[in-house]
Amino acid sequence: MQSRTVPRDQASTDRTVLDGAMVLPRPHRFDVYTAVGGLLGGLLLVGTGLSTRPADDPVTLFDGPWPVLVPLGVMACCELLRRAAPRTALLTGTVAVCADVVTQGNLATVMMFTDLVYAAVLYGPLASARRIQWITGLLTVAATLVPFAVWRTPQALLIGVVVGIVAYGPAATGWIVRNHRDAAEAARLRAEQTALLAEMDRAQAVTAERSRMARELHDMVANHLSAIAIHSTAALSLDDPKTSQEALSVIRENSVDGLAEMRRLIGILRDSSGDTEPVAAPTLDGLDALVENARTNGLDVHLDTDPGTVPAPVELAAYRIVQESLTNALKHASPGRVTVVLAQRDGSLTIAVTSPFGDRDGPRAPGSGAGLVGMRERVALLGGEFEAGPAGDTNRADGKIWAVRATLPLTEGDSA
Template structure:
């Protein structure tokens, strides 16, 4: 659509130049360059050459160099006839402007250089043949007719290139901003998925394991069954509370702001976590050698709790009814968490996707700590070292 409109505009442009040129030649025939010793050419010859020049001007944007060559040919023919009307000089100036503006950078400079060479050569010939006064007149006239369109075209081209460069930079900045936004959204989704896994999956896994154990008891002892059901209820209520808190945090404004929210989990809730894990059949031995250590930063406290929670969940899932040893210590400015459990031959491998271990590493990395997890002889061992002083910027 744009190309058709440009061609249509160029046709109208060429027709307008031809009509104006003919009218100027008829109304003011003296407004032209003439040679006194050459008789005036017939009107039809001038009109025919103006038609050819107008045809060249139809290519002013599509093939400006071709149009310029056609106009130069008409100029030579007009010189041979002994008259160069003003309309032809206007056509030549317009085609020079378009040849500088609408071509490649190299071709644009070539046209500008050729124009300067023609003007300089004509002035030099006039200087040798007719003297300094004639050379000055030729230089001024050609400078007006040829140099102005070329310089104007170069200036417009420069402004367009700068505008295109600025537009390109703006588009690139917009793309970078969009990529940053997408990366932020992806990171937030990953964080939400990790939190959902850490907060809910462990408790729901415990509920599933305890429920299965209760269903498989051949002759359940009412006291044991009641203890299992109490543990299931406790984990269910805790899961609902955690989920409600997370949903409240994700909602912006509204009535959710007025709802009470639970504090982030920490090692102060370790006893409840161990009791829940013991309800799944794990035999847990705890050694807490932290002593009277200073209070942990909130991010480190949360990371430590989630690491213990995920480790116990994995033990209950992959090594049911195994023995688990948990040791907590503060050494050289780090909270050291060491959890190991016996590997149970033939135990189910589970259908997990590795999200739990990945979440553990992300938790440790977020507070500047380290974590290792893997088999160690006949045991599975998780060891985390978290700095007691969380690095600046560490957050949940």
């Protein structure tokens, strides 16, 4: 079971149960100071003989200094509960201040009552705070109009003024402070949520950028390194100077091309203010060179392309899909024709690469399986469709067929 620590002034006002007995929360330190200060101030007023009404006032039923101490003590005890149990404190304090009216009165008792009204609105439940606002407002209006209607003297209006100062004034002040506190808390929560969302966006951006870099690095280097691995194996396994010379030439060509691709990736990652300018991204115009390089590496490739004009993101994705498909064919395909077809259909660029497979004991070069994942991710980012696997007709006379098919939308929204 998880627990949460909150400030004591925001602690729940509900009573808790300990060992089967109902107990109130521990008073806040400031409330203790307020209660002690109010009690000492009231005792000082009693000791000096200062009171709010003379002994011969008609309202005073209990004259003398000692009856004043009872409501004073009760009010001080209520101050201890002003934050822990604000509604209980206000109800008890209301009884105490009414008892203080029939004595000579003590200013400290009245001052502590105003604080109880303020605390009940500020720390109590929202519904209670609203009710206290309405009740104190109606009492103020009634205390203003009723005495004036009965006595018809301007001095009767002072009763409403006093009630407004003692009751409605603290309630209105507590309501204003509560609204400011709630607004500040809401702003703090919004700031925390904004910071959390920003951190999530940053983490997603970092992850997406890492995935993009991984795809670029794999697509740019895997083709050349696969050719280097295959031809170096041939050069080592065959004792034929001419064959070794041809293999070394292919190895050198792929090494140079791979180095150029690596420089392009470094150019993408480098700040544009640096010494190295980024190299232009490959386009579909480079498919002829890509196919020619695959033929040099030993593939029998047939290219049929009519892509038309396509957006740059779609063009880069299509180039990488063809490049990775030819790399896979170089590593896994059986002897036979590899077909590459690109065409625009119904507002989409369709890519189809087929190659024979099934008669080889193992791949000619090791692979990690990241190529298919990278192609699928590229197509998904553009909102297209991708599938790779054995073709439907696997009973052809020339053996089984492995097919890679991708459909990339050409609309601006999907290609952005």
